[in-house]
Amino acid sequence: MEVEDRLARLVPHWIEHNDSHAEQFAEWAGKAREAGLSAAADEIEAAARAMKQANERLENVRGRLPQAEGQGHG
Numbered sequence: 001m002e003v004e005d006r007l008a009r010l011v012p013h014w015i016e017h018n019d020s021h022a023e024q025f026a027e028w029a030g031k032a033r034e035a036g037l038s039a040a041a042d043e044i045e046a047a048a049r050a051m052k053q054a055n056e057r058l059e060n061v062r063g064r065l066p067q068a069e070g071q072g073h074g
Contacts, residue, residue, distance in 0.1 A: 022051040
């Protein structure tokens with residue numbers, strides 16, 4: 001399998017995986033805040049934002065893949 005084909009499969013998986021983690025981070029940040037762990041909650045929320053930023057970059061990758069361009073994603 002060529003690199004482009006492999007990336008075309010991996011990138012959407014990574015995005016979905018990161019979205020799932022970001023949701024978990026938000027849930028646990030809330031639990032941490034309720035438990036009086038506001039500093040920990042702040043860091044977890046920052047991690048969730050970083051995960052979303054990573055997904056923005058991965059969306060850029062998806063748009064630059066040759067297969068994506070041919071499928072109207074680019």
